Amino acid sequence: MASVSFKEVQKTFGKVKVIQGITFDIADGEFVVLVGPSGCGKSTLLRMLAGLEEISGGEIGVDGKVVNDLESKDRDIAMVFQSYALYPHMTVAENMAFSLRLRKAEKDMTAERVSRAAKILNLDALLERYPRELSGGQRQRVAMGRAIVRDPKVFLFDEPLSNLDAKLRVAMRAEIKALHQRLKTTTVYVTHDQIEAMTMADRIVVMHDGIVEQIGTPLELYDRPDNLFVAQFIGSPAMNVIEGVVRRAGDQVHVEAQGASWPVAPGVSAPDNTPVHYGIRPGDISLAAPGQGVRARVVVVEPTGAETELLLQVGQAQLVVTVHGRVEVGPDEEVGLVVDARRAHLFNRESGKRMG
Secondary structure, rough: OOOOEEEEEEEEEEOEEEEEEEEEEOOOOOOOOOOOOOOHHHHHHHHHHOOOHHHHHEEEOOOOEEEEOOOOOHHHHHEEEEOOOOOOOOOOOHHHHHHHHHOOOHHHHHHHHHHHHHHHHOHHOOOOOOOOHOHHHHHHHHHHHHHHHOOEEEEEEEOOOOOHHHHHHHHHHHHHHHHHHHHHHEEEEEEOOOHHHHOOOOOOEEEOOEEEEEEOOHHHHHOOOOOOHHHHHOOOOOOOOEEEEEEEOEEEEEEEEEEEEEEEOOOOOOOOOOOOEEEEEEEEEEEOOOOOEEEEEEEEEEEOOEEEEEEEEOOOOOEEEEEEEEOOOOOOOEEEEEOOOOOOOEEEEEEEEEEE
16 A cells, blocks of 8 residues: 655646646545546546656655656556456456466466455456456456456556446445455546545545646535535536625625525625625525425426425526425426525635635
């Protein structure tokens, strides 16, 4: 196991700077997820750590040692790719043992490590099969087994679940998390799926346009996003955001938006008439008694069983509300909304930064 550090790391392709001076540390044994939209630079950062891309500037450290000039094979890092990258002419056992054979490891040690990895990943019965005889989830487990047998200092995962169907993704998510809890190896995991990030990470690094927007635990990012980008990226369904203006009357503060008054938590220091983005998560809005609360018109009702998701129209804005259980409302009906003021978020409309 090892710590990982990025210090002012940059990457340019021609005149395009895709990584813009990123600095953060990953602790020994930590599971860190790099998340962000396509093109934000997360996979490029991972490939630079792996030694598959050259660094244009800054330093990358592994276990306290700068690895900028080290070959990929000398960094003691194992990477699991999106495409599995298994050798079709080799059995599962041969695929898992291949990296050790290249290093001319002893046969007994190789067999012992393959056997141990196979037990961890429930691949014992599949060791003599070929990749074409495996399901997508089994192939991904073989790719993970190939990384495990190397016993590396750091595991890297580059969107390993994106080729799997939804049900299998959920199962593999749990397997990878359980694997980390068992092996305690420092892990850096790249995904664009923020649900994967929320459920798996010790800490999340949110990236956008080659910079780090925020680093924190999943719940820190969910509860106190630093800016509008993080607020709208983290959470599913996404946070509702509407443009409004702060109104103060003595100690009372609210936001005026879409012809309605929206509550704000006590202690918010925004001056009167400040233009803001008002954010509230779908689960922090509830339906009011008839004739009360903010008036809204039902557009779509989506029952999922345990919950019901409502798409509502308020003025010119559309909001998503998640209600536990089932509701007897239909399209074009009018409902009232009650917002949990303690869970409301204010962002400066000009800078997008959090207020209060």
